[in-house]
Amino acid sequence: MIYRAGQTVLVQGITGKQGTFWAEKMIAAGTKLAGGVNPKRAGETHLGLPVFGSAVDAVRQVHCDIAVIFIPPGMARDAVFDAIEAGIGTIVVLTEHIPARDVIDIHARLRDSTSRMIGPNTAGIVTPGEGFIGIMPGDNPNVFKPGHVGVISRSGSLGTLICLNLTRAGLGQSAFIGIGGDPMIGTTTRDALEALDRDERTRAVALIGEIGGAMEEQAAEYARRMRKPIVSFIAGRSSPPGKKMGHAGAIVTEGGGSYESKRRALESVGVRVVDTPNELATYLANLPAEQAA
Known part of the structure; x- marks a missing residue:
């Protein structure tokens, strides 16, 4: 749960307003982004990074140590499920107001996985001089x-x-x-x-x-x-x-x-x-x- 330089990050929701803004900040701070996820824009590039249809699709093509979730509450559960299915080790869930039933489902799925979740409703993690993941002023x-x-x-x-x-x-x-x-x-x-x-x-x-x-x-x-x-x-x-x-x-x-x-x-x-x-x-x-x- 401590970010280290060289670890690669997948941004789920990278093409949205918040995803774009904070992805640029993360890059400026030295965070190594592997790409992003948006099912409607799979195959495109955004901020010079590849956009995949899912986290599962992403890990078939690039290495991902960490996923960060810039996804609205009603769709956050499916995004976390996708990252878990992809086998990504750490999932940083920034989203707040996720329905309680969905959070319970997420925890149940995590118990049968090798993934760890930070959040929901987290501001993220920062390692000064190396990078950050989330919505902190790590840059x-x-x-x-x-x-x-x-x-x-x-x-x-x-x-x-x-x-x-x-x-x-x-x-x-x-x-x-x-x-x-x-x-x-x-x-x-x-x-x-x-x-x-x-x-x-x-x-x-x-x-x-x-x-x-x-x-x-x-x-x-x-x-x-x-x-x-x-x-x-x-x-x-x-x-x-x-x-x-x-x-x-x-x-x-x-x-x-x-x-x-x-x-x-x-x-x-x-x-x-x-x-x-x-x-x-x-x-x-x-x-x-x-x-x-």
């Missing part, structure tokens, strides 16, 4: 620069702010993993934490969570065994109980998902939880140089 050196802090975030906007602060603090990022804000996602906070723990470039982790669900509490169980320092910011501290926030997954239910329970779980295993996003970069900048510089 902007004022926001992203190579460094040693791995960033995990449900929110793309909060993730961008944290990465901007890290860059301004002179730290940079080893990788950004946007897990997505929907309640049924393929890659969890714990999954992303494990990936950064294994990553040799990552020396410290910035974990941006929010109220709702239990992913931060579950991640805390793994964080207990990590030697890399982790600092966290949890959004939604002032939200009243039962309030639905910007993400579909940010709903506090009785007995779980609250700001207090998440903070308590993380602090109990040695994770530093800060009160504001700006404090996160400041805290990491003050760690010993060998840990986060």
Whole structure:
């Protein structure tokens, strides 16, 4: 789930407005695009890349490590199914508002496959200096620069702010993993934490969570065994109980998902939880140089 230079990306929905815009940005950042998918324009070229009728057709002709989905909600399930059938290892699903029944079907299909999904409703993944996949400003050196802090975030906007602060603090990022804000996602906070723990470039982790669900509490169980320092910011501290926030997954239910329970779980295993996003970069900048510089 961490993008590496040389990995090839298939853009499903490349000829649409958003697909075109972000494909150009990805190319500018160094991401290696293998081509795109649009059944109605198969055989054409777009942005100098081949357009295929399906992901299955694409992998018969080009190598694809990752698929990214720029497809409307009602058609997203079939696009993910296509990428799974093609055997593509990582599928980045940017689409939000996918019907719940369709998301359940996607998860069922994933269980019988070798594919991993990031999202739905993710902003994508970024490896500064190598490339990005999704709708993050991965081509902007004022926001992203190579460094040693791995960033995990449900929110793309909060993730961008944290990465901007890290860059301004002179730290940079080893990788950004946007897990997505929907309640049924393929890659969890714990999954992303494990990936950064294994990553040799990552020396410290910035974990941006929010109220709702239990992913931060579950991640805390793994964080207990990590030697890399982790600092966290949890959004939604002032939200009243039962309030639905910007993400579909940010709903506090009785007995779980609250700001207090998440903070308590993380602090109990040695994770530093800060009160504001700006404090996160400041805290990491003050760690010993060998840990986060």
